[in-house]
Amino acid sequence: MMLPPIPAPLRAPLDRAIEVNKMVLDLVRQSPPWKSIFRNAYPNTDENRALVMFNSFFLHIMPVKVKQNTLKWTYTFGLGLMTFYLFLLLFITGIILMFLYVPAAERAYQDMQRLGTSVAYGQLLRNSHRWAAHLMVLFVFLHMCRVFYTGGYKPPRDFNWVVGVLLLVLTLLLSFSGYILTWDQLAASAITVGANIGGASPFLGGIVKAFILGADEPGPATLIRVYAFHVILLPTAVFIMAGVHFWRIRKDGGLSAPATARKARHVLVPSARGGFTVKEVPPVSPEAQVPPSPEEVRR
Amino acid sequence: MAKGETVVQDINPKDPNKTYGLMELMKGRAPLVDKGGPEESLFSWPHLMIWLTVVFLGLLIVVVGISWIADAPLREPFDTDVPENPAKAPWYFLNLQELLLHMDKSLAGVIVPSIVLGVLMALPFIDRNTRDVGIWFATKKGVQISIFTTIYTVAWITAGVLFDESNIFGGFLRLLPGLTGLTATIVAGWLLPVVVMVALIGLLMAIVEVRWRPNIRERAMALFTGFAVAYLYLIVISMFFRGFGMHLTWPWDLPPKAIPF
Numbered sequence: 001m002m003l004p005p006i007p008a009p010l011r012a013p014l015d016r017a018i019e020v021n022k023m024v025l026d027l028v029r030q031s032p033p034w035k036s037i038f039r040n041a042y043p044n045t046d047e048n049r050a051l052v053m054f055n056s057f058f059l060h061i062m063p064v065k066v067k068q069n070t071l072k073w074t075y076t077f078g079l080g081l082m083t084f085y086l087f088l089l090l091f092i093t094g095i096i097l098m099f100l101y102v103p104a105a106e107r108a109y110q111d112m113q114r115l116g117t118s119v120a121y122g123q124l125l126r127n128s129h130r131w132a133a134h135l136m137v138l139f140v141f142l143h144m145c146r147v148f149y150t151g152g153y154k155p156p157r158d159f160n161w162v163v164g165v166l167l168l169v170l171t172l173l174l175s176f177s178g179y180i181l182t183w184d185q186l187a188a189s190a191i192t193v194g195a196n197i198g199g200a201s202p203f204l205g206g207i208v209k210a211f212i213l214g215a216d217e218p219g220p221a222t223l224i225r226v227y228a229f230h231v232i233l234l235p236t237a238v239f240i241m242a243g244v245h246f247w248r249i250r251k252d253g254g255l256s257a258p259a260t261a262r263k264a265r266h267v268l269v270p271s272a273r274g275g276f277t278v279k280e281v282p283p284v285s286p287e288a289q290v291p292p293s294p295e296e297v298r299r
Numbered sequence: 300m301a302k303g304e305t306v307v308q309d310i311n312p313k314d315p316n317k318t319y320g321l322m323e324l325m326k327g328r329a330p331l332v333d334k335g336g337p338e339e340s341l342f343s344w345p346h347l348m349i350w351l352t353v354v355f356l357g358l359l360i361v362v363v364g365i366s367w368i369a370d371a372p373l374r375e376p377f378d379t380d381v382p383e384n385p386a387k388a389p390w391y392f393l394n395l396q397e398l399l400l401h402m403d404k405s406l407a408g409v410i411v412p413s414i415v416l417g418v419l420m421a422l423p424f425i426d427r428n429t430r431d432v433g434i435w436f437a438t439k440k441g442v443q444i445s446i447f448t449t450i451y452t453v454a455w456i457t458a459g460v461l462f463d464e465s466n467i468f469g470g471f472l473r474l475l476p477g478l479t480g481l482t483a484t485i486v487a488g489w490l491l492p493v494v495v496m497v498a499l500i501g502l503l504m505a506i507v508e509v510r511w512r513p514n515i516r517e518r519a520m521a522l523f524t525g526f527a528v529a530y531l532y533l534i535v536i537s538m539f540f541r542g543f544g545m546h547l548t549w550p551w552d553l554p555p556k557a558i559p560f
Contacts, residue, residue: 049342065340066347069433078354085358109376116373127366135362137391141530148422148523149445151432151516158423165420172391179389185374186559189386192379193396197408205405218379258433268324276324 061246069257075150076255079143083171086136087238093129094231100125101181103227105220108183133175140171152256160248163241170238177230183223191218191226372560385545387537387559394533400545401463403488411496415526426519440511441520447510448503448524455499456532464547500525 006014028034029042040051050064069075100119101111115122144164147153153161176194180187195218199209214221249255271277341347374383388396398407431437436445478486500522507513507521542548542557 043344046342049344052344059343062343062347064343066343067340069339071341071346071350075433075435078350081351081354082358085355086362089359089362105377112373116370123370124363124366127369127371128362130371131365131369132362134390141391141527145527149441149520150435151429151437153423153426154429154432155423155427158427161423162420165416169416175391176389182373183377184372185377185383186372188377188379189383189559190388190392192382192386193388193392196404197392197395197399200403200405201409202405256433259429270324 061250063250063254067254067257070255075257077142077146079139079146083136083139083143084242086132086139087242089132090129090136091235093125093132094235096125097129098231103181103224105183105223108181108223112182112184129178133178137171137175140168144168147256150256154256156252157248157256160245160252163245163248167238167241167245170234170241174230174234174238177226177234180223180226181230188218191222374556383556384543385541385554385557387541387557389559390534390538393537393559394530396545397460397533397537397541401459402492403484406489406492418522419526422519422523426515428515431516436520437516440513441517444507444511444513444517444521445524447507448521449528451503451506452525452528453532456529456536459495460536460547 039055040048043049043052053059053062053064097115100115100122102108112126115126119125147161147164176190179190191213195209195213198212199205201208210216212222212225213219214225268276269279387393395408395412398411401407431441436442503521503525504518507518511517513521537545538558539550539553540547542553
């Protein structure tokens with residue numbers, strides 16, 4: 001990187017500042033508490049880059065090394081990652097909202113209004129929770145499309161695709177249950193349509209409807225029920241299933257990637273004179289990587 | 300061997316003075332080549348970590364930015380005795396709500412979505428061919444099939460919705476004016492919608508089969524694209540083209556609060 005030259009009078013104090021900074025950092029990094037938490041030195045050598053991943057509870061779900069393809073922006077668009085981040089944001093903003101909201105039919109709506117009028121940053125908090133929820137549904141869907149169109153659902157990732165479909169359903173249910181909690185007319189429309197659909201289940205209609213509503217009609221019993229789904233049942237299910245989802249990524253060999261690196265390679269072939277010849281094989285197109293199937297040969 | 304190869308050098312020519320030589324070459328790969336081995340992978344720290352951080356910060360800025368500009372909706376207090384008109388579900392269920400207008404509610408709301416989810420989950424056990432994993436749309440044919448399926452799905456859904464209008468079962472019944480009562484409910488609510496859906500999917504697969512001679516992945520791509528496009532397009536119709544009483548209208552004629560945001 002090109003930086004402008006440092007003017008002469010500034011050079012000495014700047015050097016001194018860097019020196020002091022380094023001294024303080026060293027002091028912290030040599031201290032027993034720091035070393036008790038971080039058991040390896042700063043990850044600027046290959047060994048420490050490996051250790052930092054092993055030694056951290058939060059990082060150890062990730063591998064020490066990742067395929068270059070995994071980091072290619074146009075391969076994943078970061079959709080699964082963003083879905084997870086949105087879930088984290090929703091988890092945090094949701095907990096704060098729980099401090100400020102009582103799921104009782106006679107005051108839920110007033111609590112919603114109070115968020116906008118008498119809670120510091122209450123409206124921003126609620127907005128974040130709402131928009132992040134919509135974005136999460138969108139990104140789950142886009143993530144599914146990405147995995148499909150890159151063939152990521154195929155073995156050995158077949159089971160993880162099934163887990164992913166279940167996570168899609170859980171996300172829709174989470175978003176839907178949260179939508180009810182505002183206890184306004186949007187919620188009334190949603191629960192009416194939702195209960196109608198649930199009640200239309202063949203054979204189980206009545207049971208499903210009662211399970212959703214907790215009564216014959218949408219009302220106070222519905223609100224507390226949907227709240228319990230929204231803050232405990234469904235998030236717990238998502239945490240468990242997302243845990244399985246991420247763990248399976250590791251167990252299935254990381255994210256899917258093209259089977260053959262598309263670059264020139266060298267192979268040895270027997271030559272006519274009895275020796276061997278090094279030949280360069282030019283990069284091949286994806287279609288030509290695997291011999292055509294008998295079905296295709298026939299055409 | 301592929302065309303265009305070039306001889307770089309001759310190694311290990313036969314030498315009568317040698318008592319040893321290269322005996323055999325096995326076809327195969329070193330254990331780590333092309334499997335994310337050392338040459339094709341990078342350290343997670345810092346290459347992955349930097350992206351994890353950047354994406355998180357970027358997302359945070361976007362979410363807070365949207366929240367700063369746009370307030371989450373809050374309408375009048377909950378009252379099911381005075382329903383909204385139109386009463387719409389959240390956007391991700393509007394596709395189901397649109398289906399409800401065209402067939403029996405247990406078919407539209409429960410059976411069709413259950414079958415779709417079932418097929419989605421069964422997909423990796425039907426298509427187990429791993430030859431094009433990791434390549435967007437697999438092949439050129441995959442791209443063509445996806446584009447064709449998108450146009451096909453949008454065209455047929457537009458035609459179907461316009462034909463059936465917003466009258467529940469009405470459109471189909473106009474074909475068979477003699478039917479009434481339970482027969483009408485069964486024919487218009489169940490029989491005709493099932494026949495139409497199966498026929499449209501069948502026709503799509505038949506066209507793709509004849510035109511492209513697809514492999515299993517490309518067939519799956521036609522099916523999935525049909526699902527994804529239908530999912531999104533039905534949302535668009537239900538959100539922007541359904542006004543009072545869920546009747547068809549233009550987006551600029553929508554009644555106030557017809558969009559559930």
